Amino acid sequence: MVYLQHAHCLTALGDTAATCDALLEGTIALQPQVVPGVEGEDQVPLAWMPQAAIGETPRWFGHLQALRDQLPDRPWGQAGYPIFVTSSNYGIDHLFEYCQSGVAKVLEWGTPHNIMAQLQARFGWGERMTVFSHACVTGQLGLLQAQRAVESGAAQEALVFSFDFLSPFVIGGFHSLKILNAGMPAPYHAGAMGSIGLGEGAAAVVVGREPTPYRIGGQSLYNEMYHFTSNAPDGSGFEQIFKAAAALAGGDRVWVKGHGTGTLEAGQLEAEAAARHFPGSPLLSWKGSIGHTLGSCAVVELCIAIEAIRRGQVPANLGAEAPYFSDAVATQAFAAGDYDGVVLTSNAFGGAHAAMLLSYE
């Protein structure tokens, strides 16, 4: 049995508690802003976290420091306490900056392994750091390997450290693909046009064997390999992952925190698969407020889910209105105590799918 020992996140709405407060109030963090670094004045929905540079560190480093400061005191990165670092972009903003300015010093944060060296030096972490990058399911790869490390006895506790911050590279890239446009994201809304919003997020989760009210009931992955940026139109990937999640849940009463970015096709396929495998279970996404926090989304949203369970109130699906792709979309906050667990899903480029069952008392 593996349990969540610690979970804390930061979003554009603040820390875990502030984010949960704001989501329960229906606050939308995303704001239309001009796409940085590109020709034109197109506006897209973005949710930035505050500047948090410490000395000559990146503008976002203070957020990582804040997460690290709240961790339980363990020899992280040393024998028995591995770290799984998850991000889709790491320091890609620094490669963009280098390309524009030619200032070599920014490259100290420009690659995943340079960032790992910085974290080791600044946080006193050891070298047992596994670095994953698989677009928007990255966070859950870390959660799955952390679970396995604890289950196998290779780890006493494992830390999943996750972050993704916005940059012209990322915003310009999504905008060039025309999936980030002027529309605000409306997860699971059956409309004429879909859009996503991008947000910043960072989170730290510790898993271990010490029983807590929050148990990882299982996790599953599936990769369609249908297209680089689209899911298989027959919904086979969503079918596979929700089928696996339903097998994990057995007959438990669960609510479903879906991926729900606001794209039409994926939203419809996901809502339909969720309804098939979890009939009557509320379905929701918070990306209509905090935006899609990319590779960190699985870990960030897990932290919010735990906070919601702790409070007893789960924030509703945000940013959208009827009609929906499914009657199960939660339009109002609801009581966590009416359920035994939550299924959390993620979906990424390449048709990558991930699901976790979190059971709670």
Added chain:
Amino acid sequence: MSELFIRKVATWIEPPGDDGAALAALREVFGKRVARRMTRLGMMVSQVLKPMTIDAGTSLVYASTYSEACAIEKFLKSFPFPSPQMFQTSIHPSAPEQYLIQQQQPVGEFFPLAGGTDILLRALDCVYACGGDSLVLCGGEEVGTWLLEAGVSSLSNYAWALELSHSASDAIGHLCWEEGEEFSALKLELPRFVAALNERAPYCVELAQGSRMELVWSA
């Protein structure tokens, strides 16, 4: 001590000083129309994945420190008119996806790693933790241009793949490794490891604090 058995191995290594001839030949293998949409790393990784047995139950682990250096360069240089194609192909783990999407081959678990000097050890730990008996571990790097000059690109072009198993049956070799108590201290030179795979030569790294890794081939 962790141990995995090797069922198949494949490598692609650009010969020193060949001035792009091997990559040009590889491009011919895929055909110009297909190759035009692929990265160099994508072609190299595709070539080593071809002999591997991959199905929907396979757990695939991919290790690349710098990934798609050339696509990243081109995407960055495309601003202020960012190229959607370069953005798409620059995203880690593009190289194995180029092969698997061409094949329309789903896989169960897929763990793409980034990271530095200990990426091989971390990738081995990752594939070892995967269940089932269909395990493929692969990796590769491509040489950039201005990112190479900036010191954030591989110095050489290469790709490698191993079909692995927890079982010794049909093994042509095995890998075993362990880390010392304090910290790994196991700095593996991936190009040397890949050269050993290519030559079917033994490879052993043994360092202080009890960390070691060994590649052994069956007689």
